[in-house]
Amino acid sequence: MHTSPVAILGGSGYAGIELTYLLAHHPRARIEVISSDRWVGDSLATHLGIEGKPGELVYASFEEAAERAKSCAVALLATPNEVSAQVAPKLLAAGCKVIDLSGAFRLTDDSSALAYYGKEVVGAKGDVRVGTYGLPEFFRDEVVDAKLIANPGCYPTAATLALAPLLEAGLIDRTDVIVNAVSGVTGAGRKSTEAYGFVAVDQDVRAYRVLAHQHTPEIAQVLSRRAGAEVQLTFTPHLVPIARGILSTAYGRLSVKASSADLTTALANAYAEEPFVSVVRSPNDVSLKQVVGTNRCVIGAASDASGRVVVVSAIDNLLKGAAGQAVQNLNLILGCDEVAGLTQLRRFHT
Ligand SMILES: NC(=O)C1=CN([C@@H]2O[C@H](COP(=O)(O)OP(=O)(O)OC[C@H]3O[C@@H](n4cnc5c(N)ncnc54)[C@H](OP(=O)(O)O)[C@@H]3O)[C@@H](O)[C@H]2O)C=CC1
Numbered sequence: 001m002h003t004s005p006v007a008i009l010g011g012s013g014y015a016g017i018e019l020t021y022l023l024a025h026h027p028r029a030r031i032e033v034i035s036s037d038r039w040v041g042d043s044l045a046t047h048l049g050i051e052g053k054p055g056e057l058v059y060a061s062f063e064e065a066a067e068r069a070k071s072c073a074v075a076l077l078a079t080p081n082e083v084s085a086q087v088a089p090k091l092l093a094a095g096c097k098v099i100d101l102s103g104a105f106r107l108t109d110d111s112s113a114l115a116y117y118g119k120e121v122v123g124a125k126g127d128v129r130v131g132t133y134g135l136p137e138f139f140r141d142e143v144v145d146a147k148l149i150a151n152p153g154c155y156p157t158a159a160t161l162a163l164a165p166l167l168e169a170g171l172i173d174r175t176d177v178i179v180n181a182v183s184g185v186t187g188a189g190r191k192s193t194e195a196y197g198f199v200a201v202d203q204d205v206r207a208y209r210v211l212a213h214q215h216t217p218e219i220a221q222v223l224s225r226r227a228g229a230e231v232q233l234t235f236t237p238h239l240v241p242i243a244r245g246i247l248s249t250a251y252g253r254l255s256v257k258a259s260s261a262d263l264t265t266a267l268a269n270a271y272a273e274e275p276f277v278s279v280v281r282s283p284n285d286v287s288l289k290q291v292v293g294t295n296r297c298v299i300g301a302a303s304d305a306s307g308r309v310v311v312v313s314a315i316d317n318l319l320k321g322a323a324g325q326a327v328q329n330l331n332l333i334l335g336c337d338e339v340a341g342l343t344q345l346r347r348f349h350t
């Protein structure tokens with residue numbers, strides 16, 4: 001079967017490694033070039049145990065890979081924001097489509113982009129300001145024809161999948177939405193600083209970047225677009241001592257009378273045709289073990305007599321929150337089955 005050549009830049013990072021596993025034996029894409037300055041010259045077999053011909057591919061320096069990527073059909077960027085901001089315009093100019101896993105091209109509002117990502121990122125983007133937001137469940141039709149896809153952030157994927165259908169249906173008040181979420185440590189990338197080391201995170205839980213996290217404007221942007229009016233949001237992320245996974249708990253207020261069953265039905269109807277989103281009977285039925293190692297998002301909602309709404313959702317930050325979603329977008333761009341390469345994933349349900 002015909003396979004399209006793709007490039008992975010940032011192949012040695014947590015997200016890049018997941019991309020490599022997902023694409024090494026993909027039915028419609030083949031990794032033509034992959035970058036890692038730390039592993040340059042080594043093979044995929046050496047570091048990841050990938051078998052057969054794909055395992056023989058060797059990591060190229062970023063500089064070389066970025067050049068060779070220009071002749072690929074699609075480049076997947078699993079690089080820091082400022083690196084993506086700089087390289088994406090060059091790849092696009094050469095005719096290569098880009099799926100960027102960083103946050104560099106997600107925010108449509110320039111002042112938010114500047115405030116949360118800084119001059120270095122915004123300045124490097126040139127004329128290419130923003131990408132098509134690659135959340136297939138909401139923007140599939142745009143993704144199919146996109147040249148630059150801004151792959152969503154991990155927290156925004158979990159939070160927006162949970163809340164958007166309820167806001168769209170006018171079931172919850174858009175002026176007071178709260179999201180608390182916990183993330184595993186891989187969410188921070190391969191940082192070797194003391195703050196992310198085993199001793200620092202083990203037996204500890206903490207909130208971080210309170211009222212200042214870069215995913216706040218991203219979640220608000222997507223929810224506002226779906227709701228058709230501005231959504232006011234407070235978002236607080238927490239770091240927990242697990243390797244991977246995000247569990248998001250969203251709070252809202254009913255704007256009309258609706259039972260837990262009504263909310264569950266609204267979500268189930270919204271995602272009835274979605275291969276990667278499951279709606280369960282109760283928020284108590286959502287857990288990380290259901291999703292880690294898969295491209296799935298599991299969602300459960302409930303309301304009480306006071307009008308309080310709670311929606312819990314879970315994803316694997318490295319799959320539905322990063323590499324899995326990127327491959328879902330790649331499948332759409334390549335015109336193949338959206339679930340290609342994403343259905344045989346492992347689950348850690350022990
Ligand atoms: N981790 C997560 O859960 C998620 C991550 N993302 C985003 O995906 C991107 C990758 O994240 P993650 O895998 O966690 O990050 P990592 O820190 O684990 O990996 C970063 C990768 O980028 C490469 N790299 C680092 N600096 C440079 C540079 N200056 N020039 C070229 N290459 C460079 C590294 O390669 P080497 O050192 O070998 O050269 C490595 O392969 C980031 O933008 C992140 O925000 C998005 C959603 C979720």
Ligand SMILES: CC(=O)N[C@@H](CCC(=O)OP(=O)(O)O)C(=O)O
Pocket residue numbers: 101102103152153154155183184185186187188189214237239
């Ligand atoms: C635990 C942890 O540190 N998580 C990261 C997740 C962000 C991320 O992965 O970056 P994107 O914005 O590209 O999605 C953070 O909070 O910054």
